[in-house]
Amino acid sequence: MNKKSAASDTLKQKIKGLKCRECGKLYPAVAMHVCEFCFGPLEVDYNYDEIKKIISRERIESGPKSLWRYADLLPVEGPPTVGLYAGFTPLIEAKNLGAELGLKKLYIKNDTVNHPTLSFKDRVVAIAITRAKELGFTAVACASTGNLANSVAAHAAEARLQCYVFIPGDLEAGKILGSLIYAPTVVAVNGNYDDVNRLCSEVAGEYNWAFVNINIRPYYAEGSKTLAFETVEQLGWKAPDHVVVPVASGSLLTKIWKGFNEFRMLGLIDSVTTKVNGAQAEGCSPVASAFKEGRDFIKPVKPKTIAKSIAIGNPADGYYALKAVRESKGSIDAVTDGETIEGIKLLARTEGIFAETAGGVTIAVLKKLAMKGLIPPDETVVAYITGNGLKTQEAVINAVGDVVRIDPSMDSFEKSLNIKEKNN
Amino acid sequence: MSHFRIRIGFPEDKITEPIIYQIGHEFKVVTNIRKADVREKTGWVELELIGDSGEIEKAIESLRAKGVKVEPIERNIIE
Numbered sequence: 001m002n003k004k005s006a007a008s009d010t011l012k013q014k015i016k017g018l019k020c021r022e023c024g025k026l027y028p029a030v031a032m033h034v035c036e037f038c039f040g041p042l043e044v045d046y047n048y049d050e051i052k053k054i055i056s057r058e059r060i061e062s063g064p065k066s067l068w069r070y071a072d073l074l075p076v077e078g079p080p081t082v083g084l085y086a087g088f089t090p091l092i093e094a095k096n097l098g099a100e101l102g103l104k105k106l107y108i109k110n111d112t113v114n115h116p117t118l119s120f121k122d123r124v125v126a127i128a129i130t131r132a133k134e135l136g137f138t139a140v141a142c143a144s145t146g147n148l149a150n151s152v153a154a155h156a157a158e159a160r161l162q163c164y165v166f167i168p169g170d171l172e173a174g175k176i177l178g179s180l181i182y183a184p185t186v187v188a189v190n191g192n193y194d195d196v197n198r199l200c201s202e203v204a205g206e207y208n209w210a211f212v213n214i215n216i217r218p219y220y221a222e223g224s225k226t227l228a229f230e231t232v233e234q235l236g237w238k239a240p241d242h243v244v245v246p247v248a249s250g251s252l253l254t255k256i257w258k259g260f261n262e263f264r265m266l267g268l269i270d271s272v273t274t275k276v277n278g279a280q281a282e283g284c285s286p287v288a289s290a291f292k293e294g295r296d297f298i299k300p301v302k303p304k305t306i307a308k309s310i311a312i313g314n315p316a317d318g319y320y321a322l323k324a325v326r327e328s329k330g331s332i333d334a335v336t337d338g339e340t341i342e343g344i345k346l347l348a349r350t351e352g353i354f355a356e357t358a359g360g361v362t363i364a365v366l367k368k369l370a371m372k373g374l375i376p377p378d379e380t381v382v383a384y385i386t387g388n389g390l391k392t393q394e395a396v397i398n399a400v401g402d403v404v405r406i407d408p409s410m411d412s413f414e415k416s417l418n419i420k421e422k423n424n
Numbered sequence: 425m426s427h428f429r430i431r432i433g434f435p436e437d438k439i440t441e442p443i444i445y446q447i448g449h450e451f452k453v454v455t456n457i458r459k460a461d462v463r464e465k466t467g468w469v470e471l472e473l474i475g476d477s478g479e480i481e482k483a484i485e486s487l488r489a490k491g492v493k494v495e496p497i498e499r500n501i502i503e
Contacts, residue, residue: 039429039458039470039497148503168502198484201496202428202477213503249503314499
């Protein structure tokens with residue numbers, strides 16, 4: 001048996017193929033994302049019986065300090081080839097923030113320090129591009145206004161793959177610097193959001209590229225499960241009582257719920273009683289609105305919020321996120337832009353973590369849920385902070401106060417600061 | 425020949441109009457409906473458009489001009 005077929009056998013043991021979430025039709029594990037029959041989304045279909053035979057806490061603990069320690073539950077064939085250091089970010093016991101919110105067991109999962117581009121997208125992209133290479137692609141692509149573009153461009157550079165990043169034509173120059181530095185081809189598409197969105201879908205259908213969040217989406221999305229796996233392991237092999245997760249496409253929340261349940265199903269933890277809570281900005285809250293109104297379908301909205309990284313008006317996985325929240329008996333709430341800025345400042349002031357706007361939304365919703373009594377003081381709660389504040393400085397530039405300006409003299413210094421303590 | 429999968433959302437006042445039939449006549453595209461839910465006040469149809477990409481784009485533009493919402497089957501893909 002040659003090396004290739006041995007690797008394929010390994011894949012067969014771990015993955016059966018792809019499966020339609022709606023009608024259950026099965027497909028091989030190739031680059032496709034929509035069921036040819038019912039147009040439902042495809043998801044990776046694992047061979048859990050085989051995985052159960054090999055997986056254990058010890059096996060995971062002896063793995064690398066990255067998300068690849070969970071490779072048995074990730075949709076790749078062989079060893080990782082790109083994004084080797086993604087994941088395994090700190091889970092911080094947030095005592096100061098907890099004291100302010102009246103929560104005794106509050107933790108922050110800090111993906112503001114994810115490698116290499118400082119957002120949770122490094123998880124999903126590490127998986128997507130490793131899988132894209134396995135499938136033989138020589139070019140990768142995405143449509144993005146921020147974090148996803150940064151991560152795809154960086155990983156493509158590392159993997160020596162061609163990279164195409166599509167952005168709306170009116171995106172500010174500063175927003176694309178974090179992608180352009182990695183030297184991808186950045187295509188700025190003129191037109192309104194719907195036109196740009198439609199063109200990207202068309203291009204994905206016509207070119208043999210690995211569009212990470214389109215034809216590679218079934219593999220890409222699985223990377224988000226690692227946030228749940230790490231949380232459980234870092235809490236001493238226990239699922240938390242509550243999580244608070246920002247909701248954009250809805251995929252992250254859905255996969256965190258899936259991750260907890262996979263660990264339970266495989267016997268790595270005894271039970272999952274986690275309530276999964278979603279966080280949206282009021283200016284783009286189609287999932288929160290559906291939850292509030294008791295609907296099982298999402299009404300698309302036109303986003304108007306400073307939390308641009310989670311401003312998805314017609315989310316692909318909104319329906320599934322809603323379902324996961326209801327199954328887990330959690331809730332979804334939305335906050336104003338003002339509350340979002342206060343959330344960013346509160347996290348920075350209490351825990352020394354500078355989050356982007358999505359993190360501000362998460363902290364503001366956490367605060368709201370705690371105040372409503374939906375998160376009791378003694379229960380364990382984990383808030384997911386998914387991106388770094390250095391990327392969205394414009395959101396807080398007018399809200400952070402000013403410097404104390406002085407002349408170069410001790411007199412000026414002392415008069416301005418009026419500090420009592422001094423040597424002698 | 426291109427294939428493009430879309431979802432059309434009908435507002436209440438467009439539900440009775442034969443919009444899909446019309447674009448099949450106005451443009452060189454084959455319309456292949458896969459899933460639909462059309463009710464008294466609202467409705468959606470998921471279908472595939474098959475044809476030259478220029479004709480598909482013109483058909484989508486025409487659908488929008490007729491007052492229905494058109495999106496790729498993946499919904500929003502700009503993340």
